[in-house]
Amino acid sequence: MLTLASQGPASFFxxxxxxxxxxxxxMLSYAFMRNAFAAGTASAIVAxxxxxxxxxxxxxxxxxxxxxxxxxxAAGALLLGINPIxxxxxxxxxxxxxxxxxxxxxxxxxxxxxxxxxxxLGLGVLFTTMYQGNAANALAYLFGQIFGxxxxxxxxxxxTSVVVLxxxxxxxxxxxxxxxxxxxxxxxxVPVGPLSVGFLLLMALAVTEAVQVSGVLLIFALLIAPGAxxxxxxxxxxxxxxxxxxLAVLITWVSLSLAYYTPYPVSFYVPALAxxxxxxxxxxxxxxxxxxPLPGPWHGPRDTGARGRQAATVRM
Numbered sequence: 441m442l443t444l445a446s447q448g449p450a451s452f453f454x455x456x457x458x459x460x461x462x463x464x465x466x467m468l469s470y471a472f473m474r475n476a477f478a479a480g481t482a483s484a485i486v487a488x489x490x491x492x493x494x495x496x497x498x499x500x501x502x503x504x505x506x507x508x509x510x511x512x513x514a515a516g517a518l519l520l521g522i523n524p525i526x527x528x529x530x531x532x533x534x535x536x537x538x539x540x541x542x543x544x545x546x547x548x549x550x551x552x553x554x555x556x557x558x559x560x561l562g563l564g565v566l567f568t569t570m571y572q573g574n575a576a577n578a579l580a581y582l583f584g585q586i587f588g589x590x591x592x593x594x595x596x597x598x599x600t601s602v603v604v605l606x607x608x609x610x611x612x613x614x615x616x617x618x619x620x621x622x623x624x625x626x627x628x629x630v631p632v633g634p635l636s637v638g639f640l641l642l643m644a645l646a647v648t649e650a651v652q653v654s655g656v657l658l659i660f661a662l663l664i665a666p667g668a669x670x671x672x673x674x675x676x677x678x679x680x681x682x683x684x685x686x687l688a689v690l691i692t693w694v695s696l697s698l699a700y701y702t703p704y705p706v707s708f709y710v711p712a713l714a715x716x717x718x719x720x721x722x723x724x725x726x727x728x729x730x731x732x733p734l735p736g737p738w739h740g741p742r743d744t745g746a747r748g749r750q751a752a753t754v755r756m
Contacts, residue, residue: 467700475594476586480692482601483649484662488688489608490646491667492681493639497619500664501550502539502640505557506647507659509535512564514651519567525593528651532644535560540637583707584655586696597649604645607638615639616677655707662688665714669721687717 467473494503510528517527535556589597608615618625618632626632643663650659670684695709 467697471591472587472589473696473700475589475591476696477693479589479594479597479649480586480696481689482598483646484688484692485685486601486604486646487650487659487662488666488685489605489681490642491663491665491688492670492677492684493615493619493667494643494663495667495671496616497639499640499643502536502553503643503647503663504660505539505553506532506536506640506644507651507663508557509560510647510651510659512560512567515564515567515571518573519571525648525651529645529648531560532647533641536640536644537637540633540640583705584651584710586706587699600645600649604642604649608642611635611638611642661711661714662691665718666691669718672721672725691717 468477491503494500510532513527513529513531514524515527516531517524520527538556539553614625614630614635617628618630618635622632646663647659650662666684666687667680669687670680673683674680691710691713694713695706698704698709699706
């Protein structure tokens, strides 16, 4: 079943026609495609919304690390004979808590994140070596197996997405405030430390969900690209969130459709489309003439007040 899921159904079904509605009805007439679209849509919405804050907070390396750490969780779960998705979620959540607890400040966590990622990858190699079953079962989670997801797993993915989105809605204002200027947010009484740990846990849940779509190695594209595109095309957080979530869903839908009609896997189309969209956004937003750097977190005494006023516009 994993081999079939990794190859895609293109060799078993006819190509698309000129009637788009008929093609969609044809795809959704199969249970495995309905499960794939349900789980993929839920995962994409979470990845797009959480990914915007990942880009805004400069936590791309943390997201990259958590996605690789998930491989050790999947390999360990297979070794223990349990659901690999549970292993991905458990180890990703534990690693996220460790990153948040050991690193006191967001910009000073690179060493901690790198060490945790290296240790987890070593564990993944060890668990894979010790696993006596088919190695393809472990490798499937490196590149995703969305066409092999069951109805129960799809329902669990949707339920988890609802929980993550509800928590994100509760944390939205303080999280946005802390993402724009951590120092001012802390001065205004925002619990920056616990909020940062909570966001890392949300990121781990987003990674766990999206693993089924693009795998632990390629999930970085679905988690980062939509948010990076949204940040380039608009400066309004609400609009950027809508753009990021919509792009993630669109990339997932197009990837599933292309994988249905072609012999190439979803895990190829997701990063490829994400890269093309990001490249197009860069070209569309590029301005002729000299490019001046945007104000960073610190460029002198005057910049502190400007950043403080910008962050203070987010009312608590």
